[in-house]
Amino acid sequence: MTPTPHSHIPLSVWGMLLFLSVIWGGSYLFVGIAVKDLSPLVIVMARVVLAAAALLPLHFLLVGPLPTDRAAWTAIIGLSIFNNVIPFTLIVTGQTMIASGLASVINATSPLFGVAIIAAAGLEPFIPRKVFGILVGIVGVAILKGGAIMGQGSQSLGILLCLGAAASYGVGSLWAKLKLKGTPPLSMATGQLLCSSVIMTVLAFSFDNPLQLIDASKESWGALLGLSLLSTSFAYIIFFRVVARSGPANVLLVTMLIPVSAIAMGITVLGETLDTMEIIGTVVIILALVIIDGRALKAMTAK
DSSP states (O other): OOOOOTTSOOHHHHHHHHHHHHHHHHHHHHHHHHTTTSOHHHHHHHHHHHHHHHHHHHHHHHTOSOOOSHHHHHHHHHHHIIIIIHHHHHHHHHTTTSOHHHHHHHHTTHHHHHHHHHHHTTSSOOOHHHHHHHHHHHHHHHHHTTTOTTOSSHHHHHHHHHHHHHHHHHHHHHHHHHHOOSOOHHHHHHHHHHHHHHHHHHHHHHHSOGGGGTTOOHHHHHHHHIIIIIIIIIHHHHHHHHHHHHOGGGHHHHHHHHHHHHHHHHHHHSOOOOOHHHHHHHHHHHHHHHHHHOHHHHHHHHO
């Protein structure tokens, strides 16, 4: 299917973008509930195992057997590490130290890392607008912590962990650009979740106690099911549908919207709050994404 030019987004795609931002934003709410009962490694293990179990039969139904060539699986394994194992673990660990809304704001910097890493690798030009957007994003992150990212306290560590997750997503963007060629989108999603399930199961049983799932509360299990089935499996299906209908550039719009829904859910459900500096930092980071995206600037100059 030929993507629709990203300057003309159908109303139905806008609806999917908004819905995707809500269910991805909901992942931070689900984690915020689950961390009260469960450890990060166990949460991530349950997330990818349940999500893979949901996508696998759908893959066989819609696509057929999984890829069998070594190149495809090399690409998928790398993607599972950079897009699932590392960032999921860092974000969940970070959320034991900072609010879910703040974690979503920091994770929204992943496109900034992606642009910088892909440009540094020489795959895309480092144009002035993107450089300026990255610098604005750095300022936004600094504002979140009052310019003291390296300060003392668990909040600083939580911010750094979430920044590490965003950087991992950026490396994942480079890996996908270099390695993923001709692999069906649903195969990528299903394959990386299967690989992540193996990796996280080994890590959880080696360094943690997955048996804590047996004693987890109904609220935690509900959060795990929402996290894996809604915010992971179903989100992947919507995500690739958006990419197919309007091109990958429009996914950046979701990144701008996720913090809004995540912050709203964190405040209304978890009773979280954002201070003035965090609100300002959020606005600056979203502005950086708008600059990187470039469409709003083009629309303004065209008038």
